[in-house]
Amino acid sequence: MTFDTIIAGGSVVTADGMQQADVGIRGEKIAAVRKGLAPGKNARKGAVGGNGAQGPNVIDASGCYVIPGGVDVHVHLELPFCGTVSSDDYDSGTRAAARGGVTTVIDFAIPYGEESLAQAVENWMNRARDKACVDYSFHVAVTKWNRHKHEMKEMVERGLPTFKQFMIYEREGWQADDAAIFGALEQCRELDAMLLIHAESSRVLDELIARRHNEEDMRKYGARLHTMTRPNYIEAEAIQRAVTWADATGGKLYIVHMSTADGTDLIRDAHRRGLKNVWAETCAQYLVLDDSLFGRPDGHLYACCPQIKKKRDQRRLWSGLKSGDVCVVSTDTCTFTREQKAMWGGDFTRIPMGLPGLETLIPIVYTHGVLKKRLTIRQLVEKCCSNPAKLMGLYPRKGAIARGSDADLAIIHPSRKIKVDPTRMATNADWSPYEGWPLAGFARTTLCRGQVIVDDYKFVGRNGYGQFLPRKSPGKL
Ligand code: URP
Numbered sequence: 001m002t003f004d005t006i007i008a009g010g011s012v013v014t015a016d017g018m019q020q021a022d023v024g025i026r027g028e029k030i031a032a033v034r035k036g037l038a039p040g041k042n043a044r045k046g047a048v049g050g051n052g053a054q055g056p057n058v059i060d061a062s063g064c065y066v067i068p069g070g071v072d073v074h075v076h077l078e079l080p081f082c083g084t085v086s087s088d089d090y091d092s093g094t095r096a097a098a099r100g101g102v103t104t105v106i107d108f109a110i111p112y113g114e115e116s117l118a119q120a121v122e123n124w125m126n127r128a129r130d131k132a133c134v135d136y137s138f139h140v141a142v143t144k145w146n147r148h149k150h151e152m153k154e155m156v157e158r159g160l161p162t163f164k165q166f167m168i169y170e171r172e173g174w175q176a177d178d179a180a181i182f183g184a185l186e187q188c189r190e191l192d193a194m195l196l197i198h199a200e201s202s203r204v205l206d207e208l209i210a211r212r213h214n215e216e217d218m219r220k221y222g223a224r225l226h227t228m229t230r231p232n233y234i235e236a237e238a239i240q241r242a243v244t245w246a247d248a249t250g251g252k253l254y255i256v257h258m259s260t261a262d263g264t265d266l267i268r269d270a271h272r273r274g275l276k277n278v279w280a281e282t283c284a285q286y287l288v289l290d291d292s293l294f295g296r297p298d299g300h301l302y303a304c305c306p307q308i309k310k311k312r313d314q315r316r317l318w319s320g321l322k323s324g325d326v327c328v329v330s331t332d333t334c335t336f337t338r339e340q341k342a343m344w345g346g347d348f349t350r351i352p353m354g355l356p357g358l359e360t361l362i363p364i365v366y367t368h369g370v371l372k373k374r375l376t377i378r379q380l381v382e383k384c385c386s387n388p389a390k391l392m393g394l395y396p397r398k399g400a401i402a403r404g405s406d407a408d409l410a411i412i413h414p415s416r417k418i419k420v421d422p423t424r425m426a427t428n429a430d431w432s433p434y435e436g437w438p439l440a441g442f443a444r445t446t447l448c449r450g451q452v453i454v455d456d457y458k459f460v461g462r463n464g465y466g467q468f469l470p471r472k473s474p475g476k477l
C-alpha cells in the first residue's frame with residue numbers, strides 16, 4: 001500500500017481511545033491507521049508536500065498527540081453586528097483556526113432585512129469561497145418565521161440541515177418568539193434537521209437593562225453593568241422554555257454557548273427525564289474567564305453575549321463536560337478590535353459583543369482541561385472534534401481518525417507552552433482575553449484533507465483551499 005503522507009510514531013487519539021500508531025494518508029483521505037506504516041530511514045522526511053512517486057512525506061509525530069482536526073461549530077466571521085463588522089473574516093479567521101488545529105468551521109448565515117434563507121447563504125458563501133483556508137459550512141438563521149418557514153426544506157436539501165434562532169436581538173431584527181421556535185422545532189422533526197437556540201429571556205433582560213441605562217449608573221458601574229443586567233436566570237429560564245418546546249414537539253434542540261451552572265443542571269435534568277433530542281455546547285471563554293474582568297479599566301473588551309459568568313459556573317460547566325451534560329466546546333468567535341470595542345463610549349448597551357477564540361480553543365481546553373485533569377485527552381477529542389462532527393452531520397468524514405475519513409489532523413506537543421501574544425497570532429484582533437497566558441496544545445502541524453496547512457506552528461496553507469461541506473442528519477451522538 002502506498003501513501004502520500006505518513007504521520008509516524010504519534011499517540012493517535014480518538015473519542016474511543018488512544019493508540020501508538022502511524023496514520024497513512026492517500027490524497028485527501030486517511031487510508032490506514034496502524035503501527036509500522038512508516039518506511040525505513042531512506043524515507044523523505046519533512047512536513048510540507050508529499051508525493052507518492054518519490055515515496056511518502058513522513059511527518060515525525062513521536063512524543064506528540066495526533067488528534068482529529070478540531071470542528072468549531074460556532075463561529076461568526078465578517079459578521080455585521082452591533083453597528084460594526086466583526087474583524088476576523090474568512091482569511092484571518094480560518095488561518096487562526098488552522099494554527100489552533102481547527103480544520104472545520106461552521107458559521108451562521110443570517111438574513112438581513114427581507115432577505116430569504118437562500119440569499120443569506122449566498123452572502124456567506126461569497127464571504128468564504130475565495131478566502132477560506134479550512135473547510136466550512138453554515139447554520140441558517142430563521143429570522144422571519146412566516147416567510148422562512150417555507151424555505152427550510154430547500155436548505156436541508158442543499159446540505160444545510162441546522163437552523164438558528166435567537167431569543168434576543170430584537171434591535172438587529174433577528175429575534176424569534178415562542179411560536180416561531182415551536183414551529184421551527186416541528187419542522188426540524190419533519191425534515192431530519194436540528195434547531196440551534198441562543199437562549200436568553202428577552203423581555204426580562206430588556207427590563208433589567210432599562211432600569212440601569214442611566215447616566216448615574218453608567219458612571220458608577222461602567223462595563224460591570226453588562227454583567228449586572230444578565231443574572232443567571234436570564235439564561236436558565238430561556239433554556240427551560242426551549243427544552244419544554246423540544247419535549248412537546250420532538251424536534252432536535254441544541255443550546256448554543258451555554259454559560260451557566262443553572263443551564264447545565266437543566267440539561268442534566270432533561271437527560272434524566274429521558275429526553276434524547278436535547279444537547280448543549282459551551283464555549284472556551286465560559287470555562288476559564290469570570291466576570292471580575294468587567295471591573296478592570298479595559299473590562300468592556302470582555303463583553304460577549306451571553307456574558308462571562310462566575311467561577312461557580314465554570315466549575316459546573318467543566319463537570320458537565322465530564323459527565324456528558326455538555327457535549328461540545330466551541331468558541332462563538334466574533335472578534336472586535338480595541339478600536340471597535342471603544343465604540344461603547346461608556347454605554348454598556350453599545351459594546352460590540354464578542355471575543356476572538358478560534359486560535360486558542362484547543363489550547364485552552366488542553367491546558368485548562370487536560371493538563372489540570374478536568375478532562376482526559378480522549379474527552380478533549382470528543383468535545384472539540386468528534387461530538388461536534390456527529391451532532392452537525394459531518395461524522396465520520398470529520399472528527400475521526402479512521403480509514404475513509406478526511407485526513408484532517410492536528411499534531412500537538414503534550415507540554416510545550418507558548419505565551420499568548422496577539423501580535424504573533426493570525427487573528428485580526430489586536431488583543432486577546434488570554435494575553436500572556438502560557439498555553440500548551442497549539443498545533444505544531446495541521447493537515448486539512450491531506451495538505452499540511454500548519455508546519456512548525458506557522459501557517460503554510462492557502463486561501464480558497466477550504467471547501468464547503470454539505471451535511472445531513474444532524475443531532476446524532
Ligand atoms: O457575543 C457574541 N456571542 N456575539 C455573537 C452573537 C451571538 O449571540 O452569538
Ligand code: ZN
Nearest residue numbers: 198257305306
Ligand atoms: Zn448567540
Ligand code: ZN
Nearest residue numbers: 074075076332
Ligand atoms: Zn454566536
